[in-house]
């Protein structure tokens with residue numbers, strides 16, 4: 394079983410990224426052949442600073458390594474170092490419907506946020522994402538809930554490609570998403586009706602993986618809760634539901650167990666428990682981060698070793714894709 398996922402080197406990574414995605418990446422290393430990629434090319438689809446992109450790439454690489462990615466047990470690399478990704482993106486464009494891209498929620502949201510330019514890159518973002526996964530013929534894609542539609546699209550693209558060019562063979566693998574049952578959509582602490590996000594959340598609304606202990610505690614302490622006093626989930630209680638889900642993941646127990654435990658206790662005691670648990674949950678990653686981040690040469694060595702392995706897989710897929718599409722000379 395082959396697992397692939399990607400993460401953007403944009404801004405600071407938050408608890409939503411950790412719970413929805415990064416924790417699954419770490420587990421994936423025990424379940425199959427895991428391939429993870431920092432998607433720097435995707436980060437160029439919105440306004441950005443070139444110098445910051447490099448810095449954020451190192452930050453993100455160091456966070457993933459600190460969280461437990463082990464380059465001996467997974468393939469870990471930077472998207473822009475493997476030219477098969479943009480090449481396959483272009484080739485897959487031939488079986489991607491313009492209308493489908495136009496229906497992508499994330500394109501609509503992100504294009505509305507752009508002040509100067511809605512780039513064609515932003516429109517093409519999901520095709521490059523499809524190429525990321527399909528280049529490795531991955532079976533499974535661990536992501537948070539917001540990526541559901543992008544994974545659906547890559548499935549459609551793979552199916553259409555096989556139908557159009559496969560001549561009865563599955564040249565590309567149709568991947569499945571792996572979205573966690575609990576924690577797939579961590580909400581903003583100040584506005585629990587919106588997803589926690591690097592771009593849209595306020596400083597207090599997003600809990601960053603590298604936030605200091607007291608900052609974590611104070612952000613959770615001042616998280617918006619709902620009217621009433623009961624610690625239980627429900628559509629009328631988005632704030633408390635979010636904190637219950639967070640504690641459930643952090644402790645590795647069912648949300649019902651949390652509701653039972655805090656039955657009759659009120660919000661104060663509950664929030665203090667969540668704060669302490671999250672501080673302990675993130676502490677090992679934060680503590681390991683500083684040392685890993687310091688050594689950029691070593692980070693480059695790790696990424697270069699990953700690139701070599703990634704390239705050898707992706708180049709085989711591309712040779713097959715070019716062959717069946719009639720692009721380039723016939724293979725002997």
Ligand code: TYM
Pocket residue numbers: 397398399400401402408409410411412413414415432435521522523525526534535536537538539540543576577578579580588589590
């Ligand atoms: P990115 O960097 O925006 O997000 C990385 C991962 O974090 C998840 N996530 C969340 N999970 C739970 N709650 C939240 N509030 C939350 N916010 C973000 C995202 O679902 C994602 O899994 N398009 C991808 C990057 C990508 C990719 C790929 C993913 C590029 N190519 C190929 C999978 C396969 C993204 O948005 O990353």
